[in-house]
Amino acid sequence: MEAFPLNHLPAERSYKGLSVTESAALFRRYIFIEQQCVRICAAWLLEAPMYEDKHILGYHLWDHAEHVQWMRERLLELRGGHAEADIAPTLKFALDEVLHARDVTELVAGLYGGVKQPLLQAYRDHVSMADTAANAGEIRILQRMIPDLENHLRWGEDIIKRCPTGHDGAVPWQRYIGDLLLRAGGIHGTLHVPPLRALERPHAHMHRRSAELKFDSRIARKPLAKYEERESMPHEQSVKAQFAVFFNELWAVGLLASVIVDSWDAGCPWEFQYDMAHHCWDELRHSQFGAIRLKELGEEPSRVDTFFFDQSQNWPFLHRLVYLTRDLEVFFMKRKSPRVLKYQQEGDGRSMIFADADWSDEINHVRYGTKWSEYFLKDDARTVEDIKEEIRVFIARQQAQAGVSKTDIPF
Numbered sequence: 396m397e398a399f400p401l402n403h404l405p406a407e408r409s410y411k412g413l414s415v416t417e418s419a420a421l422f423r424r425y426i427f428i429e430q431q432c433v434r435i436c437a438a439w440l441l442e443a444p445m446y447e448d449k450h451i452l453g454y455h456l457w458d459h460a461e462h463v464q465w466m467r468e469r470l471l472e473l474r475g476g477h478a479e480a481d482i483a484p485t486l487k488f489a490l491d492e493v494l495h496a497r498d499v500t501e502l503v504a505g506l507y508g509g510v511k512q513p514l515l516q517a518y519r520d521h522v523s524m525a526d527t528a529a530n531a532g533e534i535r536i537l538q539r540m541i542p543d544l545e546n547h548l549r550w551g552e553d554i555i556k557r558c559p560t561g562h563d564g565a566v567p568w569q570r571y572i573g574d575l576l577l578r579a580g581g582i583h584g585t586l587h588v589p590p591l592r593a594l595e596r597p598h599a600h601m602h603r604r605s606a607e608l609k610f611d612s613r614i615a616r617k618p619l620a621k622y623e624e625r626e627s628m629p630h631e632q633s634v635k636a637q638f639a640v641f642f643n644e645l646w647a648v649g650l651l652a653s654v655i656v657d658s659w660d661a662g663c664p665w666e667f668q669y670d671m672a673h674h675c676w677d678e679l680r681h682s683q684f685g686a687i688r689l690k691e692l693g694e695e696p697s698r699v700d701t702f703f704f705d706q707s708q709n710w711p712f713l714h715r716l717v718y719l720t721r722d723l724e725v726f727f728m729k730r731k732s733p734r735v736l737k738y739q740q741e742g743d744g745r746s747m748i749f750a751d752a753d754w755s756d757e758i759n760h761v762r763y764g765t766k767w768s769e770y771f772l773k774d775d776a777r778t779v780e781d782i783k784e785e786i787r788v789f790i791a792r793q794q795a796q797a798g799v800s801k802t803d804i805p806f
C-alpha cells in the first residue's frame with residue numbers, strides 16, 4: 396500500500412474514479428480530522444464565554460461526531476483498517492495545535508478558517524474525483540457532510556465580523572495552522588510536502604482543559620428557584636422558573652465536555668466518545684429550550700448555578716459520568732412525566748413539547764450511563780454502588796473542607 400493515499404491525483408491521470416485503497420486512505424484522514432474537531436469543540440464549550448456560542452459549538456460537535464460515525468461505518472465496508480494508527484505525526488500535531496487558540500476569534504480563525512475551509516474543499520474535490528457508481532457509497536456521505544461544513548463556515552464568518560478588532564489579530568494563528576496542515580500534505584495528504592522546518596508559532600499560549608464553565612457578564616452566578624418553590628408558583632411564573640432551570644443545563648453540557656476531553660487519551664472506544672457527544676448535544680439542546688422559551692416569555696437568560704459541574708471537576712471522569720447518569724439523572728427523572736402532563740393540562744403546548752423532548756432524551760442518558768459504567772467496571776472489583784459510595788466520600792470531604800453541611804439538591 397502507498398505511504399500517502401494518492402501519488403497521482405485522478406485529475407492528472409487518464410481515468411476517473413478512486414480505488415478502494417485510495418478511498419479508504421482519504422476516509423482515514425477525514426475521520427481523524429473530524430474526530431479531533433469533536434475534542435476541540437468539547438474543550439471550547441467550557442471556554443467560550445457567550446452562551447450562544449456554546450449552543451452553536453454543541454451542534455458542531457454533534458455534526459462532527461455523526462460524520463465520524465458515518466465514515467467509520469463506510470471504512471469498515473472498505474476494509475480500511477484503523478483510522479488513528481495510520482495518521483502521520485505532522486497531521487496529528489497540526490490538529491493538536493488548533494486547540495491552543497487564545498480566544499473564540501482565534502479558535503474560529505484556526506479551526507474554521509485553517510482546517511474546516513480546506514476540509515470542505517477536500518470533500519468537494521473528492522466528489523469531483525469520484526466515480527458516481529464505483530464510489531457511490533463515499534459520495535453519499537460526502538454530500539451529507541458538505542452542507543454541514545458550509546453551515547459551520549457561515550457561522551465562523553459571523554464570529555469574525557462580530558469581533559470589534561476584526562480578524563487581523565487572529566490572522567497569524569490561521570496562517571500558522573494552515574502552514575502546519577500544508578506541512579502534513581494538506582487534507583488529502585497529497586500536496587507536495589516542503590522540507591520539514593520549524594514553523595514560527597505566533598504565541599506561546601497552551602490550552603489547559605478549563606475547570607470552570609465560563610460565561611460573559613450577562614450571566615450571573617446565582618441560585619435558581621428550588622423544585623417545590625417552582626411547583627407552587629402561578630403557571631407563567633412557574634414556567635419561567637422551570638425554563639431558567641433548563642437553560643442552566645449548561646452545567647451538564649460542561650460536565651460531559653470535561654468527560655470527553657479528559658477521556659480522550661484514555662484508550663476509550665469511539666462508541667463511548669460518540670455517546671458522550673450525543674449526550675452533550677442533548678443537554679445543550681435542553682439549555683437551548685430554556686433560552687428559547689424564556690425569550691418567548693419576554694425574558695433573557697440571566698443566571699446559572701453550576702454547582703454540580705464545579706463540585707465534580709476534580710473527580711475521575713468515571714465518577715463524573717456515574718454521578719450525572721446514575722445519580723442525578725435518575726433522581727430528576729421522576730419529575731419529567733408529571734411536568735409534561737401539567738403543561739398539557741394547562742394548555743401550554745410550547746412548554747409541553749420541550750418538556751416532552753427533555754423526558755425522552757433523559758431516558759437515553761440513563762441508558763448511556765448504565766452501558767458505559769458497566770464497560771469501565773468490567774475488570775474492576777468495584778460495582779457502580781461502590782463508585783457512588785466513593786462519590787459520597789468525595790462530596791463529604793469537599794464539604795468538610797469548605798466548612799458546609801449542605802447536602803440537598805440546589806434546584
Ligand SMILES: [Fe+2]
Nearest residue numbers: 644677678681
Ligand atoms: Fe437534560
Ligand SMILES: [Fe+2]
Nearest residue numbers: 678724757760
Ligand atoms: Fe440528561
